[in-house]
Amino acid sequence: MQAKDIYEKLQKEFGEAIISFTQEDNVEDFVTVEPAKLRDICLFLRDEEDLDFDYLACLSGVDYKSKQSDDLGVVYHLYSVALKHRFVLKVVLNRENPKVPTVENVWKAANWHEREAYDMYGVIFEDHPNLIRILTPYDWEGYPLRKDYKEPDEYNGIKVPY
């Protein structure tokens, strides 16, 4: 099934919660959705017979900071092993309060991916069973991959800059 068809199917089911469908050159077609409805949409994508997205290929955090916007985001790359089609789902979040429901209870693979997005971008995945830092030390301050991140001068008494 093509991304366009999936988008229409989603729109029929969820209406307002599906914000936009984007088709650009050299980029996979993607659908932007409302964060509040994300879990229901993901369950629908997984359980519907002609969609059957049983595999979360990738979950990544994004910082969209630029002159025009100040947003964070999360991108979900889905794949169906049985039907051999793929789909990209995006949510856009507020930098001050970046909250999105977890999809850990939809695809187990999301557990560590969400911890990584939390570690690097500070995205809060609500109802995640174990939302702690995964790469940096537990007592690390700040979210390193945010574009406004400042390198610390010192970590536990060790000088950090060169």
Added chain:
Amino acid sequence: MGLLDRLDKPFESGGIVLGVAEELLNWGRSKSDWYLHFGLACCAIEFMAANASHFDFMRFGCIPRASPRQADFMIVSGTVTLKMAERVKRLYDQMPEPKYVLSMGSCANAGGPYWKHGYHVLKGVDRILPVDVYVPGCPPRPEAFLEGMVKLQEMIKNQAIFNKRKKMSAEDNAAIEDRMIQIERFRQQFDDYHNQEDK
């Protein structure tokens, strides 16, 4: 060779071997360095190549030890992240004296390619432990690594065990002498101060 002759024919020379105890001890120490087996990043892959049959690291008398308590020296092979730095320090502290550190590759020497934008990388392992030998390269070839090992052996061989002060350079001795004079002066001031108080 004289030493070996006497060992081969012990009775002809009366079974006595003459030598310097320090040289004997240092010879033994330098020819059997056991190292803490501790790989951190891609340098560890190169280090595995040095361990394999082509380069045969064990011919230096180096045996890998899994425990820091049995190791004479530590090879820091790779990028030391800040998270790992605490562990590296703890492992170093567990090693018995005398202990040595061989820093392998650009990352362990000075942060390597992460020197500017690596918020998570320790910019040189010498910020947390004293390093004896630096091996440059990214990663170093096994030949470079073996050269570093020879340098470490040389260092251990020439190390003073007895009469350390006599073998130190004139400058170092002068520095120690200065320091002793300074300490003596402080002690004198301290005593004077307290004597005045007593009166």
